[in-house]
Amino acid sequence: MSDFYNVSAAPHIRSPISTKSIMQDVVIALIPASLFGIFNFGLRAVLVILSTVLACVITEYTYCKLMKKPITPGDYSDVVTGLLLALNLPVSIPIWMAVLGGVFAILIVKMLYGGLGQNFMNPALAARVFLFISFPARMSSFALERINSPGVKDFLRDGALVLDGVSGATPLGQLKAGEGVDLFKMFVGNIGGTIGETSALALLLGAAYLVYRKVISLRIPLSYIISFAVFALLFGGNGFDVNYLLGQILGGGLIIGAFYMATDYVTSPSTHKGQIVFGIFLGIMTGIFRIIGSGVEGVSYAIILGNLLVPMINMFTRPKTFGKERVKNG
Amino acid sequence: MARLTFMGGIHTFDGKDLSKDQPLVTLLPKGDLVFPLSQHIGAPAKPLVEKGDSVLVGQIIAESDGMISSNIISSVSGTVKAIEKRLTSEGKMIESIVIVNDHEYTIIEGYGADCDYTKMSKDEIRNKVKEAGIVGLGGAGFPTHVKLTPKDEGKIDYVIVNGAECEPYLTSDYRLMLEYPHLVIGGLKIILSLFDKAKGVIAIEDNKPDVIAKFKDLVANETNIEVKALKTKYPQGGERQLVYAVTKRRLNSKKLPADLGCIVNNVGTVASIYMAVAKSTPLTHRIVTVSGDAVANPQNFYVPIGTNFEEIVEAAGGFKTQPKKLIFGGPMMGTSMFTFKLPVTKTTSSILGFIKDEAAVEESACIRCGRCNEHCPLNLMPIGLQMAGIHNEYEKFLKMDGMECCGCGCCSYVCPANRSLTQTILQTKQVVLSKQQEHHELHELHKNHAENK
Numbered sequence: 001m002s003d004f005y006n007v008s009a010a011p012h013i014r015s016p017i018s019t020k021s022i023m024q025d026v027v028i029a030l031i032p033a034s035l036f037g038i039f040n041f042g043l044r045a046v047l048v049i050l051s052t053v054l055a056c057v058i059t060e061y062t063y064c065k066l067m068k069k070p071i072t073p074g075d076y077s078d079v080v081t082g083l084l085l086a087l088n089l090p091v092s093i094p095i096w097m098a099v100l101g102g103v104f105a106i107l108i109v110k111m112l113y114g115g116l117g118q119n120f121m122n123p124a125l126a127a128r129v130f131l132f133i134s135f136p137a138r139m140s141s142f143a144l145e146r147i148n149s150p151g152v153k154d155f156l157r158d159g160a161l162v163l164d165g166v167s168g169a170t171p172l173g174q175l176k177a178g179e180g181v182d183l184f185k186m187f188v189g190n191i192g193g194t195i196g197e198t199s200a201l202a203l204l205l206g207a208a209y210l211v212y213r214k215v216i217s218l219r220i221p222l223s224y225i226i227s228f229a230v231f232a233l234l235f236g237g238n239g240f241d242v243n244y245l246l247g248q249i250l251g252g253g254l255i256i257g258a259f260y261m262a263t264d265y266v267t268s269p270s271t272h273k274g275q276i277v278f279g280i281f282l283g284i285m286t287g288i289f290r291i292i293g294s295g296v297e298g299v300s301y302a303i304i305l306g307n308l309l310v311p312m313i314n315m316f317t318r319p320k321t322f323g324k325e326r327v328k329n330g
Numbered sequence: 331m332a333r334l335t336f337m338g339g340i341h342t343f344d345g346k347d348l349s350k351d352q353p354l355v356t357l358l359p360k361g362d363l364v365f366p367l368s369q370h371i372g373a374p375a376k377p378l379v380e381k382g383d384s385v386l387v388g389q390i391i392a393e394s395d396g397m398i399s400s401n402i403i404s405s406v407s408g409t410v411k412a413i414e415k416r417l418t419s420e421g422k423m424i425e426s427i428v429i430v431n432d433h434e435y436t437i438i439e440g441y442g443a444d445c446d447y448t449k450m451s452k453d454e455i456r457n458k459v460k461e462a463g464i465v466g467l468g469g470a471g472f473p474t475h476v477k478l479t480p481k482d483e484g485k486i487d488y489v490i491v492n493g494a495e496c497e498p499y500l501t502s503d504y505r506l507m508l509e510y511p512h513l514v515i516g517g518l519k520i521i522l523s524l525f526d527k528a529k530g531v532i533a534i535e536d537n538k539p540d541v542i543a544k545f546k547d548l549v550a551n552e553t554n555i556e557v558k559a560l561k562t563k564y565p566q567g568g569e570r571q572l573v574y575a576v577t578k579r580r581l582n583s584k585k586l587p588a589d590l591g592c593i594v595n596n597v598g599t600v601a602s603i604y605m606a607v608a609k610s611t612p613l614t615h616r617i618v619t620v621s622g623d624a625v626a627n628p629q630n631f632y633v634p635i636g637t638n639f640e641e642i643v644e645a646a647g648g649f650k651t652q653p654k655k656l657i658f659g660g661p662m663m664g665t666s667m668f669t670f671k672l673p674v675t676k677t678t679s680s681i682l683g684f685i686k687d688e689a690a691v692e693e694s695a696c697i698r699c700g701r702c703n704e705h706c707p708l709n710l711m712p713i714g715l716q717m718a719g720i721h722n723e724y725e726k727f728l729k730m731d732g733m734e735c736c737g738c739g740c741c742s743y744v745c746p747a748n749r750s751l752t753q754t755i756l757q758t759k760q761v762v763l764s765k766q767q768e769h770h771e772l773h774e775l776h777k778n779h780a781e782n783k
Contacts, residue, residue, distance in 0.1 A: 270700030
C-alpha cells in the first residue's frame with residue numbers, strides 16, 4: 001500500500017451537478033417542443049434541427065482545433081445553442097441558411113468573445129436576429145401546412161415548395177389587425193410560427209422539468225410574462241380582453257423566449273433581484289416592440305437588448321454582505 | 331415547531347449513517363504520543379518539561395504563553411522522549427513534545443476529584459478552564475477561557491451550545507450528545523453561572539431527532555435552558571449562521587459573538603468544561619470519528635490526545651479498500667493529507683478515507699449560473715472574488731467584501747464548472763492579510779525612524 005494520498009484544499013466533495021448535466025437537462029427539456037415541431041411542420045423540421053446542431057458542434061470543434069485550445073464540445077452547450085436556433089427558425093428555411101446561422105452563433109457570438117460563459121448575447125437568439133435582418137422574407141414565412149410526403153428533392157431544396165403552403169396571417173398578425181384568435185389551438189401549438197415556438201404546452205412541459213431539476217428559476221420567466229401582460233393591458237388598446245391578453249402571451253416567441261432564452265445563465269443576471277429587474281425590462285421592451293412598434297421580432301430584440309444590460313444590472317443589485325447591512329442588530 | 335435556519339447554504343450527502351449507530355469505543359494508545367505545542371489559535375504553548383522528564387496523566391506539559399494561548403496536558407504517563415518538529419494534520423511542522431507511554435496511566439494528584447462548582451467564584455471557574463487547556467473542539471481551537479471572559483460580562487444574554495454538527499460524515503458530537511448528555515447540560519450550567527442574565531440554548535440539527543428528544547426531556551425542569559431544533563443544512567453550525575438562526579443577530583468577521591451578547595461553544599467543548607470544573611479532569615481526550623467509504627468499520631473512538639491516527643484506523647479495521655484521499659476534519663472544511671501517521675490534536679474531529687477523490691476534477695469556464703451567489707451564506711459573490719483573486723485585484727477583492735468569507739466551501743461545492751472558488755478566495759485573503767501586515771510594519775518603521783531622528 002502506498003502511503004501517499006491525494007492532497008487538495010477544502011472542500012473535498014462536489015455536488016453532482018455539472019455544466020454538462022445542466023446542458024443535458026436543457027436538451028431534455030427541449031425534446032417535447034422539438035417533437036411537436038416535427039409533428040406540426042413535418043419531417044423537414046428534423047433536417048433543420050440536424051443541420052443547425054451539427055453546424056454548431058462542428059464549428060466549435062474546428063475553432064478549438066485551429067486555435068489550439070482545449071476541445072470544449074462535450075459539455076453539450078453547443079448542442080443547446082444549435083437546438084434552440086433550429087426551434088427559432090421557420091421550417092421552410094433553406095438549409096444553407098440554417099447552417100450559416102449555426103456557424104454565426106458559435107463562431108461570431110460565442111467563440112470570438114472567449115467561448116462558453118463569455119458571450120454577451122444569447123448565441124441562438126443573436127443568430128436568429130442576424131438571419132432575420134439578412135433574409136427577412138425567408139425568416140418570416142411561417143408555414144402552416146405540413147408537407148406530407150416529401151421527396152428527397154423537396155427535402156434538400158431551399159424550401160420553395162413549403163413556401164407555397166403559406167396561408168393566412170400568424171395569430172399575432174391577427175391580433176394586431178384586431179381579430180380574435182383560437183386560444184386552444186395556440187396553446188397546443190397547431191399554428192404557424194418557427195419550428196419550436198408554437199406549442200406553449202410542449203414548452204411549458206420542458207420548462208416544468210427545468211424548474212423541477214432546479215436548472216432555472218421562475219424569477220425571470222414570470223416577471224417577464226407578467227410585466228408584458230400588464231403592459232399589454234395598459235397600452236394594448238383592448239382593455240381587459242382575455243382573448244387578446246392570452247393571445248399576446250401565447251403568440252410569437254414569448255413562451256420560448258421567456259423560459260429558454262431569457263433564462264440563459266451567461267446572458268442573464270445572477271442576482272435574484274437582478275433577475276426580476278431583467279424580467280420586467282424584457283416585458284416592457286417586448287410590449288413596446290410588439291404593440292407600439294412594428295410587431296415583428298419583439299421578443300428577440302427585447303432579450304438581446306436586455307442581454308447588454310446584464311453587467312450593469314448585476315452591479316446594481318449586488319446583495320448586501322451578511323452582517324454588514326446598515327440595519328441595526330438585535 | 332419551526333426550525334431555525336439561515337439564508338443560503340447547501341444540502342450534501344451526509345454520510346452520517348456509516349458511523350452514527352456504533353457506540354463509543356475507548357482506545358488505549360500503543361505507540362508514542364505526540365503533543366504539538368500549537369493545537370489552538372494564538373501563541374504556541376511554552377514547554378514545561380525537558381527530554382528525559384517523567385510525566386503523569388493530567389500534568390501540564392506546556393503552558394499557555396500570552397493572552398490567547400492554551401495549556402497542553404499529557405494524556406498518558408511516561409517519559410519525554412524528545413521535543414522536536416513533527417508534522418500535524420493541518421499540514422504544518424510544529425514543535426511537539428513526544429512522550430513514551432509507560433502504559434501505567436499514573437494520574438497526577440487531584441486528577442478526577444469531584445468539585446462543587448456552585449461554591450466556586452467566577453474567576454476560579456475561569457481559571458480551572460484555563461488550567462485544563464480547553465479550546466474550541468469544533469475545529470477552530472479558540473482558547474475557551476478567553477471566550478468565557480468577554481469585555482462586557484453583563485451584556486451576554488445567550489449561551490449557545492452548538493450541537494449542529496453540520497459537516498457531512500462526522501458523528502462525534504452526535505455520539506457524545508446521545509451517550510453523555512448530562513456532561514453537556516452540566517457544562518452549560520457552569521457557563522450560565524458565569525453570566526447572570528444569560529439564557530442557555532442547546533441548538534441541534536433536526537437530523538438528530540433522538541438527541542433533540544432526549545435533551546428536551548432532560549431540560550424539561552430547567553427554567554433558563556432551551557433546546558432548539560435547527561434545519562439540517564450546511565453550514566448551520568458555522569458561528570455566524572448559528573448565532574443568526576438562534577437570535578437573528580448578524581455577525582460579521584470583525585465582530586465576536588460576545589459583541590452581540592452571545593457565547594457560542596461546541597458540545598464537545600461544553601462537555602470538557604464540565605469535566606474540568608466539576609470533575610477536575612483536564613482536556614486529555616477527545617472523540618474522533620473514523621469514517622468514509624474506504625474504512626472497514628466506521629465508528630467513533632474516545633482517544634487520548636496525542637495518539638497516532640494509524641492506531642485509530644487500525645482499531646476501525648483498517649481500510650477495506652485503498653483510499654485515494656484522507657481527510658482530517660469534515661469533507662467541507664477539513665484538511666487532506668498525504669499520510670495518516672499523524673497525532674490526534676485537540677481539534678481533529680475525524681479521519682475520513684474516501685475511495686474516490688471528488689475534488690480531483692478539471693476546472694472549466696464559468697457559465698454564470700449564479701449558484702455560488704445563491705448558496706453563499708454570507709451573500710458574497712464568489713466568482714467575482716475568485717476573478718479578483720486570480721487577477722491580483724486586491725482593491726476590488728476588498729470592495730466586494732472578500733475578507734468576510736468564512737471558508738465554508740459552499741460555492742466550490744455547488745459550482746457546476748468545478749471552479750476552486752473557496753480555495754482562491756481563502757488564498758487571496760491570506761495575501762491581503764500579509765500585505766496589510768507588511769504595510770502596517772512599514773508604517774511603524776517609518777514612524778520610529780522619524781522619531782529617532
